[in-house]
Amino acid sequence: MDTTTQPITDTKATLALNPLESEAVYIFREVVAQFDRPVLLFSGGKDSITLVRLAQKAFFPAKIPFPLLHIDTGHNFPETIAFRDKLVKELGLELIVRNVQDAIDEGRVTEETGKYASRNMLQTTTLLDALEEFKFDAAIGGARRDEEKARAKERIFSVRDDFGQWDEKNQRPELFNFLNGNIDHGQNVRVFPISNWTELDVWSYIASEKIEIPSIYFAHQRKTFLRDGMLWSAQDDVVFRAEDEEVVERTVRFRTVGDMSCTAAVLSTADTIEKVVGEIRTSTISERGARIDDKRSEAAMEKRKQQGYF
Amino acid sequence: MDVLKIATAGSVDDGKSTLIGRLLYDTKSLTTDKLEAIEKKSKANGFDYLDFSLATDGLVAEREQGITIDVAHIYFSTAKKSYIIADTPGHVEYTRNMVTGASTSQASIILVDARKGVVEQTYRHFFINDLLRVEDIVVAVNKMDLVDYNEEAFNKIVSDFGALTQKQQFKAQRITFVPISALKGDNVVNASTEMPWYDGETLLEHLEQLNPSQVEEVGARFPVQTVIRPKQDQYHDFRGYAGKVSGGTLAVGDAVTVLPSGRSSVIKDILFYNSSFTKVDAGNSCTITLEDDVNVSRGDILVKSAQAPSLTKELQATVCWMDNNALVPGTKYLVQQGTAQILGKVKSINSIVHTDFSGVDATDKLVLNDIGKVTIQLSKQVLNDQFLDNKQTGSFILIDTQSHATAGVGFIGS
CATH class of the missing domain: 2.40.30.10 (Translation factors)
Known part of the structure; x- marks a missing residue:
């Protein structure tokens, strides 16, 4: 579906967009106008896939005027990587991949060990290195304010210092439509075009736009084991599993797709986008409830963000 | 789906966080894991009721001080609408945050403690909502349970507010009063059985029927964000002006003036993605092309020639x-x-x-x-x-x- 080369075809009466879509498109255009080297952080998850569609819309009929950057933990779901490569090819986008494994091999970060080992935290070093390497001055991400309490205070344009740090006490007020992206050389800005979307908004948009997403978001058979009330993938040998943790094949899907080592599956039979939307609508568990990295302490996300995590 | 952005302001101890927590709880927007965290924390803090304020107070420093110090955004939805609450602290030293929250909101909830009535802080909150021309104000008279759900206490606050509205600049503002108890859940989402004298809407019922952006602006404005030039054979001469319409409607065929240069042209096409439109309303992002090859770049504002300001x-x-x-x-x-x-x-x-x-x-x-x-x-x-x-x-x-x-x-x- 290489929509970028499709001609402008149908004519309709009055343009009346979903206000969240209109806002996201506005934000994308501000990024391109205000920064020299923007980049879109692409994880292969539904939020970053939604960002790609919004960026297409913002600049149509021109192509998306910035590359995608994927920080690969090496523990991605294979389905996500396959999807990523297909999308990039279809849309003719530039993709940059930087690997957490490289930082581990160079001894710059130390891999966690044990039952809850995850490479999620290690992404920060690789991300900051990549921003530095390519001199990116704006990094666009799919974080949403509804995900987590510390994110509820994040700005749409969030300035980071030379060390990639977030100073939550000293954020710029964002008034009306104004997005102030003025920065010094060496600083960069994190940009969150779907800040104001909820998980349900994203799923509804994916459904109404018929956006393709990786197959692991839909119900499938998977070898899993149960720990702390959550289901973990026992395929691919990435997640640490103790001998007494029994592997059972279950019908599951992933509601959020991060590093395999910290993303749990949920029991589900939702095998179409409509069923997924229905499931989210009635769900009583929060999306990040399936992310073990947020459960480490009450202030887990805020601490990671101060250090430069997305 | 309609999105309603709401600002909240209240003094310390007016129960603002509790009100927001109550809204989330009664609309079943609190997920099981969040609710469990609140139960656990409330118990640990020695409370004998659920401390809903824990649902909103975000950052570590704030939790330590027990007050909200910045603008936090809270989301919930009903079958009818999506709500975004900009939660700001109400103290005078946080005027900056209140102004910020109100600037992006279409409605505002001002909390008044039923025991204290209209106080200096209420004046300040109302002043900011007037200055920022927030269209709808809901004055939530909270802690009605602590005044025995007394009608007189509520009526006094309504009449005291009259002194304020006389001084306001933004006359088109709509103001509604609702007597509530956020702690007990009276008239927040569910109608109270304690106040038979009140036959108005609950707070949520009122928000559900709000229809913002009814106040007419004096003319359409289109600040140009960036110029789209595809550099593809198919769109060789394409020059599209990307922006978001504010304050009115633009239509194909409209005579427009580019400000500040003053050059004029006519709207040739209104585009969004792979569709074209005959007109576009305020609030929508789009791409506009013009009949003439006039010089337009970021920072310029397109206006209807008939509505051009000085x-x-x-x-x-x-x-x-x-x-x-x-x-x-x-x-x-x-x-x-x-x-x-x-x-x-x-x-x-x-x-x-x-x-x-x-x-x-x-x-x-x-x-x-x-x-x-x-x-x-x-x-x-x-x-x-x-x-x-x-x-x-x-x-x-x-x-x-x-x-x-x-x-x-x-x-x-x-």
């Missing part, structure tokens, strides 16, 4: 100061109106405005959280749109040329 190099404005460095005459700032950033200088600070409606005083500077009247001199012409007529182009921000911080916000008008 231009000026000197603005009279009310400014809310948001920076630790005081605003003093003579300092240069970047002034951003729409998408244009223009170098400007504060020519004079004419007065400081008291946010309790008690009037103005002479001053030679504005410090953090002050609101004052200023005259700003600009290096180039800008639109002289009055804020009361045009919310988008009638406002501007002041950017510190050294720190790049957003140092203040201005509302054009004397």
